[in-house]
Amino acid sequence: MTRYVERFNTGERVLHWFVTMTFFTQILSGIGLFSRLFVGYFDLFGGGQGAILVHKYAGVLFLASSLLLFLNHRKEISVLDDDDRFWLSRLGGYLSRGHFEENNGKFNAGQKLFGMFMGASTVFLGITGLIIWWPLAFPRGIVQISLLIHGLIFVLFFMLVILHVYLATIGNPGTLDGMIWGRVTRLWAKKHHPKWYKERAGQEKTT
Amino acid sequence: MAESRMGFLIDTSRCIGCRSCQVACKQWNKLEADKTANKGTYENPGDLTPNLYNRIRFIEKDDGGGVKWFFLSERCVHCGDAGCMKVCPSPGALYRTNEGFVAFNKEKCIACKYCVSACPFNVPRYGADEKVSKCHLCSDRIGVGMAPACAKACPTQTLQYGPRGGLIAKSKASKKAVYGEADLSGLGVLYVLDDKPETYGLPANPAIPTSIFLWKDVVKPLGILGFWGSVAAVLFHYVTIGPKKLEGERSENGGVRHD
Amino acid sequence: MTNHWIDVKNADVVLIMGANPAENHPVAFRWILKAKDSGGKIIVVDPRFTRSAAKADLYAPLRSGTDIAFLGGMINYILQNRLYFEPSVKKYTNASYLVNPDYKGPGELPGLFAGYDPKKRSYDPKAWAFQKDADDKVRKDPTLADPHCVFQLMKKHYSRYTPEMVSNITGTPKDVLLKVYETYASTGKPDRAGTSLYAMGWTQHTVGTQNIRAMAIIQLLLGNMGVAGGGVNALRGESNVQGSTDHGLLFHILPGYLPVPSADLKDLSAYIEKHTPKTKDPMSANWWGNRNKYIASYLKAIYGAKATKENDFGYAWLPKIDPGMNASWIMLFDNMARGKYKGFFAWGQNPACSGTNAGKVRKALGTLEWMVTVNLFDNETASFWKGPGMDPAKVKTEVFFLPAAASFEKEGSITNSGRWAQWRTAAVKPLGQSRPDSEIMNDLFYRIKALYAKEGGAYPDPIMNLAWGYAFKRADGTAKTVDIHAVAREINGFFLADVEDKPKPGQPRPKEKKLLGKKGELAAGFAQLQADGATSCGNWIYCQSYNEKGNMMARRVKKDPTGLGLFSEWAWAWPVNRRIIYNRASVDLDGKPFNPKKAVIYWNPTAVLPDGKFGKWEGDVPDGPWPPMSNEKEGKKPYIMRADGVAALFGPGLKEGPFPEHYEPLECPIRENLLSKQRINPAAKMFHEGGLPDDVFASSDTRYPYVATTYRVTEHWQTGVLSRNVPWLLELQPRQFVEISRELAKEKNIRNGDTVEVSSARGKVEAVAVVTPRLRPFKVAGATVHQVGMPWCFGWFTPGVGDAANLLTPTVGDANTMIPETKAFMVNIKSKG
């Protein structure tokens, strides 16, 4: 028995990093539009028009890949059980240094919520994005609301992604391995996702 | 805005709908003619277009047994607090001239079309060049001491250009109510109307659309706060509470093997 | 205009009727708004609620072609309510004249005046003569009480024009009618002035001239003549139409309103005898008494040194018309249609669009051997042979097109409606091969002359003897370009010999001979013109415009000492820079202005003249230097162009009677004239008997039930030849349209924007329906009458705009001028979806 358990297969990992890339492309190309504070980011794309161009087409890739990502993990994230509710009530134990006994499946409640948020946000960003792509083709009110929603989701999305990145990296050492190599240590798995680990272990025995 | 703000008064009670202004504008700005059709009204083209910065609206209104016919020069009103400028992401694409009007620079325009949505008066238009176009109050004429082309062509002094305060004072002295004196920090283009603003298709209380306000005046600053806030929060978390360490890993590092 | 554009600002009431200045004179409309700014009231009377009406204080709708009924009602209102300005009426008009007791009016005869000959469709004006006493002086009743005096006859005549009657004819609601009357009649007070602005809406009727006379009567009654903010003011349809009329555009007048001689006036003395009015009244200036000087100076200008006393100054060479001949526009094309002409110059005109009954005009052009069109752009006339319904293979007319320069491409003067001649320099060079008209004419002249010299001809003398010295000459003597200043100098006139300044009768002869002018000097004014051939003058009314002090028309001084906007040093106005004509009617017998606040002129009795005499006029240039009428020796009556010095309320001058009387248009919606048995103008020339098939008309005919009128729109110019070639203007008004009321639209199931077909007895035109509350059905003679209107600025030559509205208009004209009746005719309308 190795020290590791398999967490994400190659396909899943490639898709995640593809989504990440397009997401950050969206961030970088969109942020100049969001506020003049970030107007310098246009230079990355050779100017505002370049940024918009990239944003539109990378946006389509993001929309497609992120939706796919969501659909792939749909089953794993869509149900919150009692353990998840317990996790949530303690905010994942992140607010204290003390030991936190959690009994998560493959994903903890925070991840599930983030996944759901991401799926919904992708859809909303996509719809509103397509509307503001052709602002003259829609009633003014619709475009105005779309701009608001697109900007609002961008803000929330970016904030959650910062959290997501933190928790996936230095906040929870060992987590990033799963998304890079596809495997995590048994210790990590037992600690963070004991329920899932037990399932995995059971599977390993039967095979 | 400074005391020296210039203004442009449209006294509709003098307008005879001759549309000299409409044509003079095209001539000065070298704008192509649009292909139009008579759809049962004198008003043509039926809307502002990328080639039409200023157009006269012909408004018929039943009035007792009779009728009234109003003419209104529809155009950018050069808001003091301009929605278009508020949302424009590209510095210098829409800018305020020394005289206080809102002009544009096609070279800086990045074709995002945000201004289209943000304008309370639905003014900016985009042409085949995908660049903003609208009345710029002849920024290239007034800058060198000439009257705007439309005002110069107007035979009835419906269109008057001058110090904003003076125009307002003059209208008030002749007992004419002025539309746009205080709205949106004062419109650069003021109207004297013969009827309610709504009759002319003007908003009674012009304001930047709420969603645009929320987007740019609420979400944007809070958002920026949010980014830095999240970054700060995670850093704070890292140095105060710290990461969720794995006991075994640590012991592994210490040479203890678990299994 | 008796007054001028800027003067409109002085009016207390502006009556716009038969005109639409907001649309057709937008630049001048500022002066109407200025009147409004200072509290004046604007009244618009029009079948349609126009852009002018949009700015009016009071709008009155009226059915096309019923203006005399409307104005007659106003005369009645003024007389019944004694709102006229008595001092003026009594002293400055012929109100007190006694008319021949046999005279009868349309109230007594069935719609006719005495003296009518139905076979000739004309009157013998002797039946309207004044009573004379033994020494041939007109008998008067200064109290205006005599039942035969003009005033009483007028009162009787217009008593038939009750508000009820007028409302029933015109369709104007009675209350609106009375409001208009009340407002306008308020200018009968000396301190108030009313001005009348009219254009083609009054002239283009079978009763056009009488429309204007009706207004003239109102203005005379209210004392609105000669005053600031008054007058009868024709708004000319083109920037220089006044100038072209002054210079003899019409078939029956030479430059300066000298009549074209008719062939029965064999020599100059016969011409002068016939056309020089006489008076025995020492108080009448009788200015036309100077006719001999003007015609002699004109002939000298035309034939130069070839015109001598011996050969009657070349009078024989002047083209003549046959006695009673009618050579008007309508007749010209009637004759052309009958194949009477070989060739035709369409110079700066587009008759295939602008001519009434344009279908007939287009056919007529096909009978020509050749046609020369001089224009800025190709158009419906130049290309008539490939127009709708034409078979180019069958049309034999050879068409030449000469490109002409636009007004901005050449130097010269234009005379605006207010008689101001303004000199303009060329702004840009003519485009391509186009040339100024004067150059084209100059070339044409030399070529025709050379042909006559080479080949002879029926009568070469008028051409061979023409004085033609306008061109700069090359070294070899051949003509180069035209010196337009030479033309201006010839129009102004100059001395051909030293002329002595003869003392007036009764004055002592000065010791030294004083010269009026030296040979070669430009004349300073028409008072200097001579009857003996010592002066040359191309147009006496323009004498002074270009004199030794320089080109007066080029002046641009913005001084307005009176504050009335006379601007006497801006350009130059005929006659002798008088800005308001008949201004002697604005002062009382002592020369005191009736309205001292807006004094056009006043007599200053204390001013000392160079010759030591006292008294002179101040202000505008008066109608002659003579002192006011209270000076019984030298004073003169105000209307100096009339033989008797007073204005004619009762006028024997016009074809259809001494008072304007309402007659229906040739095509009208009602079977009977509500006022009398005579439905249409009894003196108008009728074309249908012995006429061409195209001359058909349909009156009170169920096939054509709707009253129609035509008009211009701001966005296009005349037939649109200039403006249809400007895409910016086509963008504004892209297609032929017809304006109809919502009521008619409902009746005919027409939606706004639908394409409809408008048809008359003569043709049909496709148009877009503009359904609008600005037109309303009329109640006429108890029935509903619908009115529609169309612009006449479109033509087939511009793709997609539709064809000319004049395809619908009838062949009939005013009894006096033959201006076509395009403002009232009958049509049908049907939806094409």
Ligand code: HEM
């Ligand atoms: C789902 C696919 C997406 C599409 C189709 C899309 C499309 C667009 C479009 C068309 C615009 C307007 C750009 C323009 O024409 O000026 C826009 C603006 C913007 N997008 Fe996206 N976008 C997508 C996803 C994202 C993502 C993932 C982010 C980052 C989280 C993002 C952030 C922004 C921002 C910040 C703006 C500027 C508008 C504002 O200030 O709210 N977008 N997007």
Ligand code: SF4
């Ligand atoms: S009217 Fe519209 S385009 Fe003009 S300044 Fe105001 S917001 Fe900008």
Ligand code: SF4
């Ligand atoms: S030019 Fe003046 S009068 Fe004419 S339409 Fe424009 S604003 Fe009105």
